[in-house]
Amino acid sequence: MGIVSSIIQFARICRAAGIPVSPAEVLDAVEQTDRIDLAEEGQFRTVLKANFLKNHRDGDTFAKLYDFFFHHLSNMGCRQRAPATRENLLNILANQGNGLTEEADDEKLLKLLARDPLRYLALLLKIQSSAPDMPEIDLSRLSPGGETSLAHARRPRMDARFRELLAREFPSGDESLRFYLQEYLLNALPDGEITDAEKGARPIVPIHFPSGPARRSPANLGEIPFQQLTEAEAQAVHAVISRLARKYKDRITRRDRVSRKGSVDIRRTLRNAARYDGVPMKLAWRRRLPQKPKIVALCDVSYSVWAAVPFMLNILYSLQDCFRQVQAFVFIARVAPVSDTFARRETMAAIDEVMTSYQLHYPRNAVYGDEKNRDPGDRDPEISDYGTALAQFLGKFSDVLDHRTTLIILGDGRCNFLAPRSDLLGKIKEKCRRVVWLNPEPEVLWGDGDSEILSYRPHIQELRPCSNLRELAAFVSDLFAVLLYSDVQK
Amino acid sequence: MDFQGIDETVKKLERHGYISSPEIATVVFLANVTGKPLLVEGPAGVGKTELAKTVARALGRELIRLQCYEGIDEAKALYEWEYGKQLLYTQMLKEKIHDIFTVEDTLTAAVQKIAAQENAFFSEHFIQPRPLLKAITAPEPVVLLIDEVDKSDPEFEAFLLELLSDYQLSIPELGTKTARHIPFVVLTSNSTREMSDTLKRRCLYLYIDYPSPEREQDIVALKFPGIDERLVEKIVGVVTDIRSLDLKKKPCTSETLDWTRSLLVLQATEIPIELIIQTLNVLCKHRSDLDQTKGHFLEKAGTGSAPLEKAKTTP
Numbered sequence: 001m002g003i004v005s006s007i008i009q010f011a012r013i014c015r016a017a018g019i020p021v022s023p024a025e026v027l028d029a030v031e032q033t034d035r036i037d038l039a040e041e042g043q044f045r046t047v048l049k050a051n052f053l054k055n056h057r058d059g060d061t062f063a064k065l066y067d068f069f070f071h072h073l074s075n076m077g078c079r080q081r082a083p084a085t086r087e088n089l090l091n092i093l094a095n096q097g098n099g100l101t102e103e104a105d106d107e108k109l110l111k112l113l114a115r116d117p118l119r120y121l122a123l124l125l126k127i128q129s130s131a132p133d134m135p136e137i138d139l140s141r142l143s144p145g146g147e148t149s150l151a152h153a154r155r156p157r158m159d160a161r162f163r164e165l166l167a168r169e170f171p172s173g174d175e176s177l178r179f180y181l182q183e184y185l186l187n188a189l190p191d192g193e194i195t196d197a198e199k200g201a202r203p204i205v206p207i208h209f210p211s212g213p214a215r216r217s218p219a220n221l222g223e224i225p226f227q228q229l230t231e232a233e234a235q236a237v238h239a240v241i242s243r244l245a246r247k248y249k250d251r252i253t254r255r256d257r258v259s260r261k262g263s264v265d266i267r268r269t270l271r272n273a274a275r276y277d278g279v280p281m282k283l284a285w286r287r288r289l290p291q292k293p294k295i296v297a298l299c300d301v302s303y304s305v306w307a308a309v310p311f312m313l314n315i316l317y318s319l320q321d322c323f324r325q326v327q328a329f330v331f332i333a334r335v336a337p338v339s340d341t342f343a344r345r346e347t348m349a350a351i352d353e354v355m356t357s358y359q360l361h362y363p364r365n366a367v368y369g370d371e372k373n374r375d376p377g378d379r380d381p382e383i384s385d386y387g388t389a390l391a392q393f394l395g396k397f398s399d400v401l402d403h404r405t406t407l408i409i410l411g412d413g414r415c416n417f418l419a420p421r422s423d424l425l426g427k428i429k430e431k432c433r434r435v436v437w438l439n440p441e442p443e444v445l446w447g448d449g450d451s452e453i454l455s456y457r458p459h460i461q462e463l464r465p466c467s468n469l470r471e472l473a474a475f476v477s478d479l480f481a482v483l484l485y486s487d488v489q490k
Numbered sequence: 491m492d493f494q495g496i497d498e499t500v501k502k503l504e505r506h507g508y509i510s511s512p513e514i515a516t517v518v519f520l521a522n523v524t525g526k527p528l529l530v531e532g533p534a535g536v537g538k539t540e541l542a543k544t545v546a547r548a549l550g551r552e553l554i555r556l557q558c559y560e561g562i563d564e565a566k567a568l569y570e571w572e573y574g575k576q577l578l579y580t581q582m583l584k585e586k587i588h589d590i591f592t593v594e595d596t597l598t599a600a601v602q603k604i605a606a607q608e609n610a611f612f613s614e615h616f617i618q619p620r621p622l623l624k625a626i627t628a629p630e631p632v633v634l635l636i637d638e639v640d641k642s643d644p645e646f647e648a649f650l651l652e653l654l655s656d657y658q659l660s661i662p663e664l665g666t667k668t669a670r671h672i673p674f675v676v677l678t679s680n681s682t683r684e685m686s687d688t689l690k691r692r693c694l695y696l697y698i699d700y701p702s703p704e705r706e707q708d709i710v711a712l713k714f715p716g717i718d719e720r721l722v723e724k725i726v727g728v729v730t731d732i733r734s735l736d737l738k739k740k741p742c743t744s745e746t747l748d749w750t751r752s753l754l755v756l757q758a759t760e761i762p763i764e765l766i767i768q769t770l771n772v773l774c775k776h777r778s779d780l781d782q783t784k785g786h787f788l789e790k791a792g793t794g795s796a797p798l799e800k801a802k803t804t805p
Contacts, residue, residue, distance in 0.1 A: 020687065022691050024691060025691060028524070028526070028694075031524070032520050032524060035519075035520060035523050035524070036496065036516065036520075037496070040496075042512050042513070042516070043496060043512070043516050046512070046513045046516040046517060046520075047516070047520065049513070049695075050516075050517045050520065050694040050695055050696060051694065051695075053695060053697075054529075054687070054690040054691070054693075054695045055684075055690075056531060056532075056681075056697040059697065249644075275574060276573065276574065276577050277577070277581075279577070281573045281574075281577065282573055321644075321683050321684075
């Protein structure tokens with residue numbers, strides 16, 4: 001019994017930490033514990049790992065959670081049940097509405113938590129799932145007059161207390177563990193509603209957006225320029241993008257199925273028929289292997305374009321199964337490949353990592369003479385320099401281009417009055433099948449000021465604005481139309 | 491013969507030439523006793539396929555292998571009708587068929603008659619089983635290796651799901667075939683495509699990473715019996731060192747073995763830097779990796795503080 005409930009709890013903690021564990025997997029794990037020697041911890045751990053962890057990128061998280069759950073909290077609350085403690089807590093919770101001062105309640109609760117957070121957690125779980133083996137808990141007792149144990153107004157305060165408590169209890173410097181437990185406790189609290197402020201504070205969205213003023217009217221998401229999206233809207237855009245990606249994946253699958261038929265290959269059919277006395281027993285289809293294109297993206301991550309990049313990367317990497325290969329490079333003045341990051345981490349986490357390393361590069365006023373002001377340790381100069389970037393890309397990375405490659409450049413073409421060197425783009429164009437330039441600036445600004453986009457134009461097959469979700473979606477739709485429904489090579 | 495326990499699994503696998511970590515042995519044992527498919531992921535060349543082969547040898551079962559590729563379909567994985575054979579039989583039985591028809595007056599009656607004989611031509615006799623059907627219908631328990639499942643299309647993956655959940659297949663003309671024995675299924679993947687959650691949920695998951703230096707030494711010693719222990723230690727030391735570099739493709743276990751073989755051919759007892767550089771092509775398969783590794787070792791040689799240099803002086 002003890003082992004079963006700890007496995008169930010561990011599964012819940014895994015889920016809270018973002019590792020999806022299905023009930024079937026929990027059942028499997030429980031069943032398999034009968035087959036192993038429980039005295040050998042390695043075996044127990046392997047059982048959990050083989051059933052719960054299905055993506056090796058989550059390996060570190062799993063190891064931490066396991067260590068935390070089974071080692072740091074070795075005095076597992078569920079091994080020896082402690083009715084006294086539970087009663088104690090119940091009393092506190094029940095008395096809450098009965099005139100006791102709030103301060104005292106909080107103190108008691110926190111003391112209890114400090115002694116044994118896991119037991120508290122176990123209790124909360126029980127309360128939440130109202131498990132059948134806990135008949136002694138009367139749920140109505142917990143919510144006198146429809147009020148839940150913790151009043152809404154007091155949640156932020158509890159939040160702070162949790163943080164403080166956890167910081168004290170687990171001073172190992174392991175932020176993520178503390179975060180998981182805290183998140184978990186907050187989620188587990190029998191308090192249905194979470195205020196908007198708290199929602200915003202949750203670090204689910206990895207992309208750091210400037211927290212602009214909240215938009216009152218629900219504007220059309222597709223039309224809001226990327227740079228003006230609030231964090232919540234950015235989240236919504238990412239959700240739309242993943243829906244889009246699924247749609248295109250399905251479309252590709254359907255197309256594959258259709259291409260299995262195609263037209264009859266007369267020559268091969270006749271050759272086959274010779275084996276059957278001239279009877280065409282078996283039709284041979286002129287089968288076209290799906291031409292999977294390769295995508296190379298070159299994204300400007302300077303301040304002016306920065307906001308659009310995460311969406312671009314998200315959609316490309318969400319769709320990478322549909323392509324032969326997706327490779328991405330980012331640049332301000334120097335080109336850096338980022339595909340490794342995406343191979344190592346989940347798409348959103350990888351985007352976060354890439355963007356975080358560039359987010360502080362705000363434009364400087366000095367355009368000329370920037371060289372001497374620059375901190376020698378700085379990895380990248382702050383202003384975008386398309387000429388240098390193109391030269392570098394051509395010199396160092398041109399081997400990623402081939403006749404099946406579509407090069408997507410995301411940038412505003414603002415060269416800060418440096419040499420645009422559009423001839424280099426011409427050379428790049430010769431090496432690949434298509435060059436598409438997406439400009440996050442509205443069309444009226446093209447060619448204005450230091451925008452050199454028009455000088456690049458002759459070397460681009462397609463130049464289109466991409467300042468909001470609608471335009472991005474239109475681009476992806478056309479990308480698929482051109483790439484997959486035509487057989488035209490080059 | 492199934493595995494009886496985890497210790498026995500370790501021993502049996504070792505006897506058949508596979509050094510397993512406790513984790514690998516535990517998962518293999520569990521997959522064996524619970525009859526759940528095993529999904530193995532990991533970098534290329536760490537012995538994913540080898541694991542399945544060894545399990546087959548250790549259990550004394552036949553290994554049935556299905557190599558996946560882009561565009562693999564049911565005809566290649568499941569079964570195909572042997573049209574040629576059917577036609578040949580029709581030719582041979584022409585007269586017999588003719589006899590059946592001649593007694594009938596009307597066309598309808600003749601059609602009915604031939605419909606009654608249809609089963610003779612759509613029977614197991616004319617079916618060519620492909621790996622999956624073979625594994626299901628095998629009279630003895632087998633090991634089914636579905637190799638590089640990530641290369642197949644999502645459609646095929648969905649089809650596999652049906653097989654892996656019920657261990658049965660349906661052939662429209664013959665009905666449903668249920669497995670006589672549940673095969674030990676091993677799926678391998680290089681993660682070029684993320685497998686669907688539904689497939690993953692049905693499997694036990696095992697991620698095999700590059701082996702620890704100790705395990706790798708054991709592997710080398712097992713594959714080359716009688717090899718000098720100190721040499722093994724040095725070989726593994728160098729490979730581990732190379733793996734710590736930031737390379738496009740890190741040398742894998744099978745490349746360690748290849749390198750060891752090369753060194754044995756060259757009758758090397760020591761591994762000086764020059765020899766490493768000369769034979770580096772066995773370990774590094776990208777030009778940039780080659781250059782980087784060379785630079786790394788030359789730098790080490792330059793500083794002179796490399797442990798390898800010291801090793802050279804010991805007899």
